[in-house]
Amino acid sequence: MENNFLIDSDLLTKTGLERKHQIETDPSSRINHMEYLPGMDVIESDVRKCVMEHFESYDYSKYTAKDVRRALESDRCTIEDFKALLSPAAEPYLEQMALKAQKETSKHFGNTVYLFTPLYIANYCENYCVYCGFNCYNKIKRLKLSMEQIEHEMKVISDSGMEEILILTGESHTKSDVKYIGEACKIARKYFKMVGIEIYPVNVEDYKYLHECGVDYVTVFQETYDSDKYETLHLMGNKRIWPYRFDSQERAIMGGMRGVAFSALLGLSDFRKDALASALHVYFLQRKYPHAEMSLSCPRLRPIINNDTINPLDVGEKQLCQIICAYRIFLPFCGITVSSRETAEFRNGIVKIAATKVSAGVSTGIGDHEEKYTGSQEEESGDEQFEISDGRSLDSMYTDITAEGLQPVFNDYVYVG
Numbered sequence: 001m002e003n004n005f006l007i008d009s010d011l012l013t014k015t016g017l018e019r020k021h022q023i024e025t026d027p028s029s030r031i032n033h034m035e036y037l038p039g040m041d042v043i044e045s046d047v048r049k050c051v052m053e054h055f056e057s058y059d060y061s062k063y064t065a066k067d068v069r070r071a072l073e074s075d076r077c078t079i080e081d082f083k084a085l086l087s088p089a090a091e092p093y094l095e096q097m098a099l100k101a102q103k104e105t106s107k108h109f110g111n112t113v114y115l116f117t118p119l120y121i122a123n124y125c126e127n128y129c130v131y132c133g134f135n136c137y138n139k140i141k142r143l144k145l146s147m148e149q150i151e152h153e154m155k156v157i158s159d160s161g162m163e164e165i166l167i168l169t170g171e172s173h174t175k176s177d178v179k180y181i182g183e184a185c186k187i188a189r190k191y192f193k194m195v196g197i198e199i200y201p202v203n204v205e206d207y208k209y210l211h212e213c214g215v216d217y218v219t220v221f222q223e224t225y226d227s228d229k230y231e232t233l234h235l236m237g238n239k240r241i242w243p244y245r246f247d248s249q250e251r252a253i254m255g256g257m258r259g260v261a262f263s264a265l266l267g268l269s270d271f272r273k274d275a276l277a278s279a280l281h282v283y284f285l286q287r288k289y290p291h292a293e294m295s296l297s298c299p300r301l302r303p304i305i306n307n308d309t310i311n312p313l314d315v316g317e318k319q320l321c322q323i324i325c326a327y328r329i330f331l332p333f334c335g336i337t338v339s340s341r342e343t344a345e346f347r348n349g350i351v352k353i354a355a356t357k358v359s360a361g362v363s364t365g366i367g368d369h370e371e372k373y374t375g376s377q378e379e380e381s382g383d384e385q386f387e388i389s390d391g392r393s394l395d396s397m398y399t400d401i402t403a404e405g406l407q408p409v410f411n412d413y414v415y416v417g
Contacts (some may be wrong), residue, residue, distance in 0.1 A: 127237030207255025216260030295335030
C-alpha cells in the first residue's frame with residue numbers, strides 16, 4: 001500500500017550540506033521535475049492540457065475596462081470574462097465585483113459559513129521547498145504524534161464543539177506513511193462528522209484506502225502552476241514532480257473521495273496566472289466528474305522559521321479580494337476557503353462577500369492543541385509550518401461570524417445507513 005518513490009541516488013550519497021549546496025547551485029544535479037518517478041501512477045487525462053493552454057496564453061494586460069464591464073453585466077461568466085475580472089483593468093471595479101459576488105454567494109450558500117480546524121500530526125519532510133518551514137534542511141523541532149497523542153488532540157478539539165477536521169503531515173513517506181495516516185483517519189472518524197486530509201500526493205489505490213479509513217475530501221496545493229518557476233522552488237524530493245502533483249485531485253476522485261480542494265500559493269509566481277489556473281483546474285475537472293464536490297483556497301505566503309525573506313505582502317489584500325470575488329462570479333457553486341493566514345478583519349469582511357469556509361482554533365505546530373484549547377500542555381510539541389495571522393478560538397470565531405449576521409455551520413453532510 002505504501003509508495004516506494006526514489007530520490008536521485010547520487011544526491012543521497014553526499015553529506016547533507018554538500019548535497020544542499022549542489023542542488024542549489026547546479027540545476028543539472030536535480031532530477032527532471034516533469035518526469036514521473038518509479039511507482040507513481042500516470043493517468044491519461046486531458047485536464048492538465050486544457051488548464052495549461054489557458055495559463056500559458058493568458059495576457060492580462062490586454063483586457064480593458066470595457067471587457068470588465070461586459071463580464072459584470074453578463075448573466076453567465078465565461079472563461080474570457082473570468083480572465084478580465086482577474087486583470088488589472090478590473091481593480092477599479094472591485095466594489096461592483098464584490099456586490100455581484102455577494103449576490104452569487106447568497107443565492108447558492110445563503111448566509112452560512114462553515115468552520116473547521118486543521119490538525120498537524122507530523123512535521124517530518126523529505127522535500128526541499130525553499131519557502132516552507134517544514135523543508136528537510138530547515139533546523140526545526142521535528143515531531144510525529146503517536147496514535148495515543150493523536151486521539152488526545154482530537155478529543156480536545158472535538159470537546160470544543162468542532163465537527164470537521166483537516167489532518168495534515170509533512171511530506172515524508174518514511175515517517176508518515178499511508179498506513180500511519182490511515183490509522184489517524186480512523187480515529188478522526190470517531191470524533192468528527194467530516195474528515196479531510198492535506199498530505200503528500202499518493203496513488204489511486206492509496207486514496208481508495210484512505211477513503212475506506214474515513215476520509216471525505218483531499219486538499220492539495222499545486223503551489224504554482226508555472227512549471228518553470230516550480231522547478232526553482234522545489235529542489236529535491238517527490239514533490240519536485242510537477243505533473244504528478246497536478247493530477248492529485250483527479251486520482252483522489254478516482255479513489256472514491258467525495259470532495260477535493262485546490263489552491264496555488266499566491267505570491268510564489270505570477271499570482272493572476274496562478275489564480276486563473278487554480279479556478280480552471282476546478283472548472284475542467286468538475287465537468288469531467290460532476291458528482292464530486294470541489295472547493296478553492298486562497299492562501300498567500302506567510303513568514304516561516306529561520307527565514308526572514310518570505311514576504312506575505314507580495315499580494316495585497318485588495319488584490320486577494322479581487323481574486324476571491326472573481327472566483328465566486330466564475331464558479332458560483334464552488335466552496336471558497338480563507339485560512340488563518342489572513343487577518344481577522346479581512347476574514348470577517350470576505351465571509352460577507354464570497355468566502356464560505358474558515359478555519360478556527362488554528363495551530364500549524366505539532367501536538368499543541370491542548371495548550372491552544374485548554375491553556376495547559378502536558379506533551380511536547382513540534383515547530384510550526386508557518387506563522388498564522390488570525391489566532392481566534394472557535395468560540396471567538398462563532399461569536400464574530402454571528403455578529404456579522406451570518407450562520408456558523410459545523411457540518412453539512414449526513415451519513416445514512
